[in-house]
Amino acid sequence: MLNTRILTLCAWSGPATVLIALGGWLIAGVLPLPLGASSSVDQVVNFYSHDTRVLAGLVISSVGICLVFPLTALIGVFMVRMEGRTPVLTFLQLVSGAAANLMLFLPMLLMAFVAFRPDRNPELTVTLNDLAWLLFLTPIAPIMIQEIAIGVAILNDKRQTLPRWVAYVNFGVAFSFVPDPLAFFFHSGPFAWNGIFIFWLATTTYAIWLLVMGLILRNAMQDLADADGPSVATTAA
Amino acid sequence: MTHARDRMDLDLPDFLSDGEGIDDLSRTQSRRPAKVVDGHIPSELGLWIFILWDMTLFALIMLVFLWERRSDRATFTESAHQLIQPIGVVNTLALLLSSYLVARALLAHRVGRHLQARRLVLGAIGCAAVFAGLKAIEYSSEISGGHTPASGMFFRFYFILTGLHLLHVIIGTVLLTAWQVTLQRRRPWAGTQKLAEGIASYWHMVDLLWVAIFALVYLVSAE
Numbered sequence: 525m526l527n528t529r530i531l532t533l534c535a536w537s538g539p540a541t542v543l544i545a546l547g548g549w550l551i552a553g554v555l556p557l558p559l560g561a562s563s564s565v566d567q568v569v570n571f572y573s574h575d576t577r578v579l580a581g582l583v584i585s586s587v588g589i590c591l592v593f594p595l596t597a598l599i600g601v602f603m604v605r606m607e608g609r610t611p612v613l614t615f616l617q618l619v620s621g622a623a624a625n626l627m628l629f630l631p632m633l634l635m636a637f638v639a640f641r642p643d644r645n646p647e648l649t650v651t652l653n654d655l656a657w658l659l660f661l662t663p664i665a666p667i668m669i670q671e672i673a674i675g676v677a678i679l680n681d682k683r684q685t686l687p688r689w690v691a692y693v694n695f696g697v698a699f700s701f702v703p704d705p706l707a708f709f710f711h712s713g714p715f716a717w718n719g720i721f722i723f724w725l726a727t728t729t730y731a732i733w734l735l736v737m738g739l740i741l742r743n744a745m746q747d748l749a750d751a752d753g754p755s756v757a758t759t760a761a
Numbered sequence: 762m763t764h765a766r767d768r769m770d771l772d773l774p775d776f777l778s779d780g781e782g783i784d785d786l787s788r789t790q791s792r793r794p795a796k797v798v799d800g801h802i803p804s805e806l807g808l809w810i811f812i813l814w815d816m817t818l819f820a821l822i823m824l825v826f827l828w829e830r831r832s833d834r835a836t837f838t839e840s841a842h843q844l845i846q847p848i849g850v851v852n853t854l855a856l857l858l859s860s861y862l863v864a865r866a867l868l869a870h871r872v873g874r875h876l877q878a879r880r881l882v883l884g885a886i887g888c889a890a891v892f893a894g895l896k897a898i899e900y901s902s903e904i905s906g907g908h909t910p911a912s913g914m915f916f917r918f919y920f921i922l923t924g925l926h927l928l929h930v931i932i933g934t935v936l937l938t939a940w941q942v943t944l945q946r947r948r949p950w951a952g953t954q955k956l957a958e959g960i961a962s963y964w965h966m967v968d969l970l971w972v973a974i975f976a977l978v979y980l981v982s983a984e
Contacts, residue, residue, distance in 0.1 A: 689807035696814045702925065703822075709910060714825050715921070721822070 531745050534598035537591040538738020542731045544588025552581025552635075559653060560718035561711040568653050569646045578639040586632035589625070595734070596621035598741055599674060606681035613677040617670050624667035631660035657717050661726060662708060664701040671698040671733070686744055693736050700729040804959035812966050819925070819970055823977055826918045830982065833914065840915035841982035843908055848899045849979040852892050853972060859888030860968040863937075867961045871950055879944045882937055885964065889934045896927055915982070922974050926967070933967045936960040 549555040559571055572578060596618065603614040634656035638649055671694040678691035704726055707717040714720045802809065830837045866881035903909075903916075910920045940960045943953050950957075 688805060689810065692807035692811040696811050699811075699815060700818065702928065703921075706921065709917070715917075721825075725818075 534594040535742035548585025620670040
């Protein structure tokens with residue numbers, strides 16, 4: 525059945541986001557060690573001077589990050605089933621998820637924009653680099669609202685469409701973003717944007733979130749297909 | 762007492778999933794009918810994983826705090842003396858008292874004494890309000906005294922740790938209020954057990970975190 529196939533693709537787009545986005549960052553040189561708030565002007569300019577490689581990596585990771593959109597839609601499909609007649613949390617998840625995904629996508633474009641003209645005034649390059657990184661890591665409210673909405677919907681769901689621990693994973697990931705605005709106040713150390721409590725913590729927990737949500741929805745989909753009766757299963761096969 | 766026993770029998774399915782007949786026997790012999798049976802996880806496992814994760818993050822920040830303190834002990838000691846210790850002590854007592862009230866409220870809720878439980882939860886919310894009020898006074902006096910997050914490592918960590926904790930107090934107060942609402946609606950224990958136990962566990966975590974922060978930031982650093 526075509527519908528199941530599309531849903532499965534949406535579920536796999538979660539893990540795919542992690543792979544493609546991280547792969548793109550590796551090519552661009554964002555990983556293994558990203559630029560920091562304390563990086564010198566030379567280091568920043570030097571990073572963007574490898575413009576072809578940086579641009580290629582950033583284009584790949586910006587495509588990868590946008591694969592969160594199908595996953596967000598699939599989460600919405602399951603939340604409608606959980607919520608029933610007034611799916612307000614579903615809508616909240618969709619709008620806040622769209623905003624959150626956009627806030628992750630835009631900084632990739634901004635970094636590509638910096639690499640577009642690497643011979644400009646170095647100070648401008650540093651400013652634009654700051655802008656891209658702070659825009660990437662500090663706007664945490666949309667993503668936290670999205671995850672809290674998912675968690676509350678799961679806990680309120682009497683039918684247990686998704687396991688209840690998934691709700692707590694969502695709360696835990698949301699909590700891990702709380703230190704991120706501290707990146708405004710620190711230029712070095714663990715609370716600077718490239719510190720363990722900001723970039724590394726947020727990237728790790730968000731990757732875990734993408735993997736957990738993708739895989740758990742794929743499993744839940746198979747349960748639903750089984751529950752809907754053998755007709756669906758046979759058509760799918 | 763017999764009345765309470767009848768109520769407990771209504772709740773049996775929830776407990777039976779853990780240990781069956783043996784629990785029933787132990788409960789009839791116990792003076793307190795609602796004693797938690799062995800192997801019962803308050804609320805649910807997922808919540809405990811979340812609580813552990815939450816405390817791990819705090820522990821990591823505390824480790825970094827101690828690491829920074831090693832390199833500049835004199836400034837940390839001097840800064841710690843700028844904190845208003847009496848406020849910290851009163852806040853610790855307020856949270857310990859609130860934890861006690863929450864534990865009592867849980868027992869009262871379990872045996873169906875909704876009014877008593879409501880009063881106890883209200884008391885805990887009151888303690889949280891006292892805590893937040895004193896914290897606000899402390900923050901304003903420190904900031905007006907020139908001790909902002911920008912004035913050195915110690916105060917950065919002080920504001921990060923206590924600010925994150927204050928966020929937990931606020932979330933905990935919202936949760937306690939939600940519990941209060943379910944008590945007002947006199948929902949039976951069976952349907953609210955996970956919620957009530959979860960909120961109580963979360964609140965105990967808030968208390969525990971504060972005790973650790975108080976010991977570390979107010980006492981150890983001042984040594």
